[in-house]
Amino acid sequence: MYSFMGGGLFCAWVGTILLVVATATDHWMQYRLSGSFAHQGLWRYCLGSKCYLQTDSIGEPPGQGPGRAWGKSRADLGAQGHLYSRWRTLRLKEGKGATQAYWNATRAFMILSALCATSGIIMGIMAFTHQPTFSRISRPFSAGIMFFASTLFVLLALAVYTGVTISFLGRRFGDWRFSWSYILGWVAVLMTFFAGIFYICAYRVHECRRLSTPR
Numbered sequence: 001m002y003s004f005m006g007g008g009l010f011c012a013w014v015g016t017i018l019l020v021v022a023t024a025t026d027h028w029m030q031y032r033l034s035g036s037f038a039h040q041g042l043w044r045y046c047l048g049s050k051c052y053l054q055t056d057s058i059g060e061p062p063g064q065g066p067g068r069a070w071g072k073s074r075a076d077l078g079a080q081g082h083l084y085s086r087w088r089t090l091r092l093k094e095g096k097g098a099t100q101a102y103w104n105a106t107r108a109f110m111i112l113s114a115l116c117a118t119s120g121i122i123m124g125i126m127a128f129t130h131q132p133t134f135s136r137i138s139r140p141f142s143a144g145i146m147f148f149a150s151t152l153f154v155l156l157a158l159a160v161y162t163g164v165t166i167s168f169l170g171r172r173f174g175d176w177r178f179s180w181s182y183i184l185g186w187v188a189v190l191m192t193f194f195a196g197i198f199y200i201c202a203y204r205v206h207e208c209r210r211l212s213t214p215r
Helices: 002-024 074-079 081-094 096-126 139-172 180-212
Strands: 029-033 036-040 044-047 050-053 176-178
Touching: 002 096, 002 139, 002 180, 096 139, 096 180, 139 180
Parallel strands: none
Antiparallel strands: 029 036, 029 176, 036 044, 044 050
């Protein structure tokens, strides 16, 4: 039982770290825009060495919206005016409402996934103790359910991102590919799923032992 929980806890820690890194970094997709390298994440997009909030790319040129460019002057922004003009045209073709909804859905699912994984880790650690609190609730089973919920949420996030990227962004850029932040999300799927499997196995072992013990 404890070996299963130990393996599950290890997978859960790795999966949660990967979820946080994937959600926070800006390398979900990379592409070339007017001959220059660019990449984007769930919160920012980067053109060359300059990064901007995603709100800058929805209907307004970078640096002029509520999420103004990160400490860049208007003179600096003018240096790459042709890139920004091209970017704005592509964004407006995608549709402001659909793009905003897709960003929000992906972010929400990733955050929910990380929260479920964190809750599962807490329940998983508590499963090693034998305190009578919440004795009617199986801690290994609860931890396993939380890890499966985390897996479901990150799958939904990746499905939304993949579908919209291929349907909209992929058609706008000829030379593009998914990047390492996106790949970390899929690795996190495996880690949280196996964490859930380990804890459900621990629950089954515990139940078999409990039922076989004479009263």
